């Protein structure tokens with residue numbers, strides 16, 4: 047099989063940094079997240095510039111937002127960040143099974159979050175808050191939707207990784223992939239914390 | 253652990269479509285960038301023909317707007333950027349003593365997405381609906397209300413796809429430079445060109461995502477009835493200007509910094525002197541990169557942001573002239589007292605210095621906000637940015653191409669034709685753009701398709717057109733030079749200029765697939781020059797000869813980019829009036845777009861699931877002998 051499989055069993059403590067490829071991947075991903083920060087920063091700026099442009103007769107953010115649902119979504123996503131940490135810790139201890147399980151929990155929580163978000167969006171459209179309703183609605187759906195798309199991509203990505211580790215085991219090739227997916231998941235989480243504050247909390251107080 | 257994995261090594265066209273070798277990708281960038289340069293140049297000549305006399309009727313107003321828009325967009329995104337990437341790919345890994353870039357696969361993906369994005373943009377000519385809202389695509393001119401055909405959609409989607417390529421290319425170079433340097437190659441020993449490639453990549457990383465968002469917003473406005481910039485729906489047109497220039501100003505430094513790097517290398521080599529003030533050069537480069545993010549509103553002085561904002565952006569802009577000035581003086585002091593050889597590469601480099609200074613001076617003039625109310629949107633601005641972009645970047649690229657051609661292709665360009673290229677291009681350039689300063693000061697607005705007689709504009713416009721044709725002639729000389737050179741034997745030595753200072757000149761021309769048979773040990777700045785001065789034959793190796801691991805070629809980057817291309821097409825024609833029910837169905841329901849995205853995502857999954865073990869080049873093949881070293 048692979049030239050690297052002889053490392054199996056005695057995997058180094060930080061298998062994601064054991065090879066130059068692994069180190070490159072981790073560094074490259076940090077940089078990518080830097081770019082993603084600018085991306086979301088720009089989306090936030092656009093939202094902040096446009097959030098008061100609700101238009102006549104359209105629901106305002108105070109009328110729309112139901113903090114209870116959003117709070118539950120927040121708790122779910124934050125918890126999923128924690129479970130992804132458990133997964134990486136398990137990886138560092140070399141406990142592949144535990145890592146797999148924590149990743150599965152993470153994916154399930156991610157799906158739950160997405161379900162809530164879809165439900166929320168459908169509610170909003172029924173209340174007359176559609177994508178093309180106003181500048182507020184367009185920038186809202188773009189910002190929150192971009193985040194949602196990131197979550198969806200993360201769910202698919204981590205699921206594929208679970209399958210991959212199941213087939214190939216934890217190696218110095220698969221470990222960086224899992225690690226990097228963990229970084230991605232944290233990033234999505236941090237972005238959500240800002241969305242929760244800037245979009246929902248600030249939207250509620252006006 | 254040198255057991256070889258069987259790997260397909262392609263030849264011919266398949267080799268070029270699947271290559272992950274940074275040197276070949278560099279050549280691909282050069283060919284594609286050169287191709288778009290010719291298209292953009294043709295557009296420029298048509299523009300100049302239209303303007304050569306008052307009330308000319310060579311092309312109509314609509315066509316003029318299309319030519320102008322496509323000229324600017326093509327030159328910046330599809331010509332200048334890729335040729336910069338060509339040089340970075342061809343040279344940076346060699347200069348840091350690396351066998352490869354950090355992400356060979358991603359590198360190839362970057363090229364193909366750029367290429368297909370550019371193709372999509374230019375297909376608008378064939379589709380008969382061409383972007384016509386300027387390279388800056390300001391709203392409301394570019395909004396669906398005032399721009400009803402598909403031109404701007406081509407702009408939005410083409411640039412989006414090309415932009416992805418640029419962004420991942422930037423990340424690749426950052427990681428390559430941080431992680432892949434040879435032993436001893438500390439940051440403060442890196443050649444200037446590598447330094448500028450590093451900072452430019454950082455600027456790409458932090459600037460392009462802003463453009464991505466801007467393009468997404470404009471696309472949503474145009475295709476999905478969003479209201480980002482639709483004033484009737486509460487949108488804000490100034491928001492587009494902010495987003496565009498937060499990207500746009502760093503972009504101009506993304507363009508010029510690599511040229512600074514080239515000029516530093518060329519001037520130092522052909523003055524046979526160490527670059528004067530190396531550390532201040534590094535510092536100035538970093539500072540320019542940093543300040544480049546704080547000045548975007550100097551493009552918006554006349555929007556009405558208020559005196560405080562204008563004053564702050566004015567001062568920040570003028571500050572950039574300080575590190576830029578440091579560089580100019582360093583180049584002059586490098587030449588000072590050196591034994592200068594005026595090769596064609598060095599002619600371009602020396603010609604760059606005063607030309608770029610002129611562009612910098614008009615830049616500082618423009619940075620004075622009250623004065624800019626006079627200059628803004630006049631030919632004065634056109635003169636300014638052509639002095640910095642053509643007189644700066646393009647001369648820098650020519651210098652770099654003449655300098656590194658033997659390293660890229662194993663044959664040196666013909667010096668006589670090279671000098672002919674320089675003089676025609678250089679004189680043509682100044683003829684074209686010098687007079688435009690005065691046209692601007694006399695009040696000729698930019699972006700107009702014709703002008704009246706009797707305004708005093710006639711002579712200078714005629715001169716400008718003549719100059720443009722001279723630049724065209726210079727370009728033809730360059731192409732002739734390429735053809736003539738290609739017909740000659742491949743006989744360039746390791747160090748064809750004999751005064752090479754940096755690592756790329758320590759290995760054969762063109763570099764072998766694995767670059768360095770043995771990773772070199774770097775003992776100082778100007779690594780090769782140091783060994784020469786110490787009387788050594790080339791670099792001392794940092795490792796014994798052994799099998800070299802190489803990444804395997806892959807067709808996936810090509811397919812992924814084709815997928816994006818199809819998706820772009822699908823979105824573009826989703827709302828088209830097809831007279832065929834089936835076609836209208838698959839486009840209207842986003843089936844075509846979805847299919848394209850599915851191809852791309854599917855390839856990503858394949859890439860993730862299939863391990864790439866690469867292959868090994870054995871020592872026998874490296875030393876060319878059957879014996880083990």
Ligand code: HEM
Nearest residue numbers: 504508550551573612615616618619628629633637640641
């Ligand atoms: C000393 C450095 C520079 C200063 C102070 C400066 C300043 C300015 C200012 C104030 C403007 C806005 C003029 C207006 O629209 O009224 C401008 C436009 C422009 N500059 Fe510069 N600039 C500098 C260097 C550069 C460089 C190095 C490049 C590119 C390589 C560049 C490319 C451009 C372009 C493309 C525009 C016009 C954009 C457009 O409206 O289409 N500039 N510059």
Ligand SMILES: [Cu+2]
Nearest residue numbers: 501504550551
């Ligand atoms: Cu600028």
